Amino acid sequence: MIETKKLTKNFGNLVAVSDLDLYIGAGDIFGFIGPNGAGKTTTMRILVTLLEPTSGAAFIDGLDVSKKGKDVRRRVGYMPDFMGVYDDLKVFEYLEFFAAAFGIEYKKRKAIVDGVLELTDLVSKRAAPVDSLSRGMQQRLGLARVLIHDPKVLVLDEPASGLDPRARIEMRELLRELKRMGKTIMISSHILSELEEICDRIGIIERGQFVFSGTIEEIRPRLGIQSKVRVKVVGDPARAIELLSALPQIQKVEAAGDYLSVTFCEGQNADGVIARTLVNAGLDLVYLHPEQLKLDDAFLQLTKGIVH
Amino acid sequence: MNATSADSLLQCLGPLRLAGPIFDKELRVASRRRRLYVLRFAYVVALVLVVLYLWSSLLRTSGGAGGALQASRLTEMGKGIVAMVVWFQFITGQILAAALLGDAINSEVRQRTLDVLMVTPVRSVQIVTGKLVSKLLQAGSLLAISLPILAVVRVFGGVPWDYLIAGLCVTASVGIFAGALSLTLSISNRQPYQAFLAVILWNIVVWGLLASLLTKLSQSGYLSGGVVRSVLQLTNPFILLGGLTQGMMSGFGGVGMLSWLWQCLVLLASATILLVWSSWRVRKITLRTRPLRVQETSEAIASGVGKPRRRGAIRPVVGSPVAWKERCTPLFKTYRSALPYVGLLLVILGISITLSIVSSESLGVFFFFFAGLVQLLFLVDVGVAAAGAVSREREARTWPILLATPLEGREIIWGKAIGAFRRNLPLLAPLPVLYLFTFIWGPAEGRSPWASAFAACVLLGTLAISTVFLLGAGLYFSVRLKTTTAAVVTTLIAYVGSKFVLYGFVSPVIALTAGLLHAIGVPEGGVMSAAIVATGGVSAVVYVGGGLLFLYLAARRVRRDIF
The missing domain is CATH 3.30.70.100 (Alpha-Beta Plaits)
Known part of the structure; x- marks a missing residue:
């Protein structure tokens, strides 16, 4: 479902991602781990068509992200590491706005928005101004937003950052629910123990290259432990x-x-x-x-x- | 008193102690910012252009004369150049101070560093003073570039020292006042350009309109001429410098030393009051923006105890989602934030009516004047809205989220353009009525209904082409530049610059062509009409073509430099 081949991204002399080969199968949850500045966010931004790779290729559902940007965007839900919100809108309006942006028909929007509000447990906040939500609620709203067009692939850049323990547990449950729904999820996080519990596979990246990619069980022999x-x-x-x-x-x-x-x-x-x-x-x-x-x-x- | 305590006392009283570590930090950071070097370059270029223009125009007026005549006019040329440079410094000093201090406090609020500063032993007065002094030093270093010109030109003779000293003192004190005002406004305005535009507006209204009103009132006998002249000379730096320049050019002396010294003191005292008030406000603003606010509001809404800030029905998304979203952004966030603008419009309205009454002009002139101001406000706000359309999203980090949708670049730009225009409809709506009143109550002499209709078409046409240009340029610079303030300032400079190009270069070419046509026998009436149509046509092509080109380029650049 997600694949990169020799993916490289340079910013001037800085090599952010270097010859990265990645494969994530349909329905998998892939944990993307690495120190700050390792190239996680850059890789994710390339996958969601927000950055052009310097060389190599990336594919979502078999579509080249550099050539079929619009089709890729229809298939991907992206949640950035820091999510800004429109402060003049209410929760329902915010979600309906993105439903319209994804070209969902006017008649179907209300039912879809209500559905994702229910899934993310935000029904009680339906008419609340977006900027009045707490950080945890805003992260949930972000997740509701990425689900609005029912994408096959979710790319979530540190969705649990800044959340309190309760909100983190709720977020983890929500991700499990999304896995049950058959979504392919690529998730980065610094809270490694959380990834351990929900991910099928993990990739540890440093200096733009994988130092490990596989299941948790495969790490032990890899480290000679x-x-x-x-x-x-x-x-x-x-x-x-x-x-x-x-x-x-x-x-x-x-x-x-x-x-x-x-x-x-x-x-x-x-x-x-x-x-x-x-x-x-x-x-x-x-x-x-x-x-x-x-x-x-x-x-x-x-x-x-x-x-x- | 021993040596140690004397040292401590001196340290406490030292000027840098008043400014604190903020002063040091600001100077350190300023040298690393590209903006300072761009400003220096722009200032030098502008100064050179002004001096060259003046030099060439002075040579032209004495053109054809022999060397002896030119030598006799050197004194006059020297005076002209000195006056021009002093006025140039006077205007640019205020603009620089306002521009540099427009982000003094709001940048700290935006970067969330104000809270951190306030929990250190640094006092709010040190924050305010440190910001002011460091930025004014930067502005002062720019103004100092032109000092050698003044010194060299003075060699021509005829320029008294007291004019130079008075000019520099007035420039310095008005710069400090403009900086202090901009700093004060930067506390309550989120964007630096808002503080900058407010200072410009202050200049127009208080030192322009109010002075005109007082002068008219004195000319009409409602106020004593001597009193008004004295008050204006003591409080209005434009009138004071005008008087000083007039005195220097005529050689009879104009304004006494006491007047400009007094005015410098008035301006400095006003700046001090603003700084004291700002120091108090800075602490208030820190308390107001404490991080608990969002949580509290959220909890209040959830529990139903508090009232949501924006009530009313949920609005369905109709048509282009981007245009709909732009329409949802209100012209003013709250009624309270609209009050200063409404108050300002009422003040302008009041001054205009009074001017119309005391100067015995027809009511149409007043309506024309007021319509012009509303039109100017509309155009500025269209430019500001367009220039902030994308850069604000980038600053709020909503831009990548929007670009992760399948919306095309042209859909986004078109939606933003429609939104920026529709958002300003409240300012556009009264214009037709105001212009109608202008034609109904305007001077009727020699005017046919057709002429009025033609004039109306010209006005509306000018408004339309300017709107297209500002929307296009604003959106292009918004996509191209990182910050809203940079986009707004560049858009407005592009608009004003295009006016200079059109009226400084294109119009003279058309006039020259018209003169040649007349010289070869084409009737004067026909030539004039053709020249007017040609000027209008060129303007329309430049503005509409430029605006559409900018829109096209903006749409193409939408997915570049996203972060």
Whole structure:
């Protein structure tokens, strides 16, 4: 549904995006992650026809964004990182304005606007002036706006930025609902844990190039990270360390507060062996849990925080 | 008093202490802005053109004479050039001060840096003074460019020192006053051009119309001539400088030293009052724009306790969405914001009626004068609305959202043009009535109904072609330039500049051609009619053609330089 081939964008001597190859299938949610100035917003702007690429090509639903701009815009809903609003309009008028801009027939507009208001839970704000809405409400309105023409693809540039925790959770639920509706979503965010929960695939970009693209599960081997478990025993932790360190499947055992952090050798996963060894030695095992690789950790390991 | 406390006292009393760190920051930033260098270049070019024009015209008036005669007229030429340069500085000093200080406070509000400043130990008086002094220094450095010309020309002789000193002092004090006024207005106006235009309007109304009214009243015997002359010389810098120049040119001396010193003091005292008031207002405006406001309003609406700011039915989107959106933008946001403009119109109306009565002119002259002012306001606002149509969206960051829709560039530009025109219909509506009154009550001598109808057509035609040009130029510069103020100023300069080109270059060529035709035997009446038609035709072609060309270029550029 979304594809880029050797996409490059230069601003004078600055290379914002460099030979970027990207593919997002229909119905996927793709998380776009990177430090500030990495080229996320530039890539998104090219995809929604607001910027011309210097070289390479980008396609939405098989249409070249440089050649079929108008058709691409009909298929894409774009929400920028900072969304301005028209301060002279009310919520309904604002949405109807964009419905008209997308060429929706006058007779159908009311039903469509009411539909997106309901979907985004803004019905109570129907007659409120747009500029009187809180930040969270304005973000919801932005989402309502991008849905007004029922696009196949949504390009959302940091839609959760500046929102309070409740609004963020609501936004996440809304995105899940949109996924259920079959939309293809490309979303950038700095709140990495949120992307982890809703994205099918992620792409980590730095200096205009992907340093990783794939599923969350694919990151671990890519980083050469071995599996880890956290263990807690009651009694003699020093003995537990001694016993576990002697196991051939285990590379390292470290004390971490009340817990033990156990790192397996590459390709090994021996939770059962750990439990058996400790119980047979007469130690009381009270906690055994595999450690998850957080997206934040992967982000820190993959990127160096270098910006243009 | 020991050395340390003496140092502290001196530091407190130092002029830079009054301006605070804002002064330092403003100077630092100014040198990095391209605008300052553009201004310097434009100022030098304008000064050179003015001096060359004056020099050539003075040579022309003494043309054909021998070297001896020219040498005898050097003194007169020197006086003329000095007077011209002093007046040039006087006018440009005010324009520069108003332009540079038009964004003094509103830029801080827009960038949300005013709140940050107000929570530092920097006092509001330091913010205001720092802004004023730093910008006036920039304006002063520009004016200083012309000082060598004055010094060199004075060598020709005949120009007294006291004229130069008085001229420079009046220029400096009127510049400070214009800057302080612009700064004060920049607190309540969101866009810098609004403050700038308001200062220009002040000059026209207070120092132009009000002075004319007082003069007419004194000429008609309603007021004492001596009193009016004294009051005007003490309060009106234009009249004062006019008197000084007249005295210098005639060689008999005009205005006494006491008068210009007194006027400088009056202007400086007025500027100080404005600054004190501005310091108080700056803190008020910071409190008013605190970030909680939006949240509070939103919560008030949600709970139904407060009243929404804009009530009324939801308006359906009919026709072009862009034109509809432009129409939704009211001429004035609130009734309160409309009050100063309505008040100003009423003042102009009152002055016009009084002028008409005391000067025993026909009522038609008054209506013609008032219609002219309304027409001018309409044209300026059409230009401003068109120039802000795109740049305001860019500033509000709604432009990329609009461009992410399938609307074509020409649809957007056409919608914006229609919207900018329709928004100003309230100003256009009374014009036909005012012109009708002009023809009904105007001087009837030698005028047929056909002549009146022709004059009406000419007026409406002029209005139409100017409107097309301003809409086109405004939208083009709005698409092309980053800020609304840059777009507005460029549009108005383009319009005024086109007038100079037409009446300074094209009209003389037509007049010359007409003279040649008459010389080869074509009757004078026919030649004159042809010249008038040709001038009108060229104007129409230039304005309509230029306006349409600008519209076409704007539509082509819509999707370039979006951010």
